[in-house]
Amino acid sequence: MKKRQIYTISFTLAIGFLIGGIFSPSIYSSAQSNVLIASVEWVTSQINPLKTKIDKLESTINSQAAEIALLKKSISEGGGLILPEYVYVKSNSASIYSGALTSYRKVANVAVGQRLKVLDEHTSTEKWYRVEYSSGQFGWILASDISVDPVNTPKTVKINKTTTVYSGALTTYRKVATLQSGQSVKYISAINSNNETWYNVELSSGLRGWIQASYGEVQS
Template sequence: MYTMKKKLLATIGAVLGLSLLLTITVPSTTKANSNLLLASVEWVQAQLNPINTKVTALEKQVAEQDAIIKQLQKAVAEGGTVVTPPPTTTPDESTGLPTTVYTTSSNVKVHSGATRDYKVLATFGANKGLKVIDQHKAATGIWYRVEVSATVKGWVFSGDVTTTKPSNIVPSQVVTKQAVNIRKGATTNYKSLELVAKGTSLKYLDSFKNANGEIWYNVQTAKGTKGWVLSTLTEVK
């Protein structure tokens, strides 16, 4: 009996000793493995960071080249002769991009590109308002990209325009508020040359105040007809 009790106590002691050994050893091994895994992740990240930086720089270069190619295609499509690489439009951060510029002389030309070597798309007199959609800093100064019409865009030199709205600004369009007769003269006594529908956009040419105190606009239709419309039946833009 004493021998069996002694063996039982020895067995219990061995089990307790093994449990204590496992308690001490297992966490140490797990911690070492965790440290090794963390070190491996940090090493991989350190190797990837320079690669990610290079990829970002390459993506930026590709985007810039793509923008230049598109501008070149646009210049060719608009009939311009490419004398120099098409300009990369850069907003003027010091002054901001104006919404509208106004011509300051009687012979302001809008070109298909941002130099005077490009094809002339349109010529305007003084005080003509042009909507600005972009700008480019050239060696000779700033060029504005403007809307000549709904379908035509071009470039005008900043020295030929001003951002200050003149008091005697000249409208560019006359839009009818109802069906209107284009008449041969500036009274209703003149015959009608053409009947245009409501919402028709007419090219503004001039204005005149007749003996009755009525203001009439001299306009040109899409067909090329030139005549007069009563101002109260239209609005200028």
């Protein structure tokens, strides 16, 4: 009886070892695969952000290379014109024209110190800049009337002809005072209104109003 039990136990163990031998490699292989997949996913998660940055950098480099190529081409063809972004009126009385000649229609007057946005440049007998002198208003101004550097803001306006001071920058506004020739008033600012330059001034009494620029000369 004992012999039979020993044989039974031995047989059971043998079967167990056999089954273990068959399935253990499979379990081990599966675990290995899971570790490998996890490693690949981690590496991919680290590489993808770097790849995105590299792609952006390549795009930037390509864009800059294209700009450089265009600039080289422009220079080789005699171009290479670099315009200032803004210019400043340096003449006491400067005019804006509809074209790059004084024979064109005068569209506005601009005050000394006024900043103008530059859009284009043209040289015929004289050098001209195409500028935006008011929102959505464009014209041409002589280069001799402007400076690429900011101009000192005027401090006073000397009246050269008796004029009226208005409450706004149009003659339709209320009249608030009269200024005589030779009189000086404090300069505040200047604007272009209805294609005409107006000075905002302050009288000795402290009263402020507007005069047409053609009736006064700004002084620093």
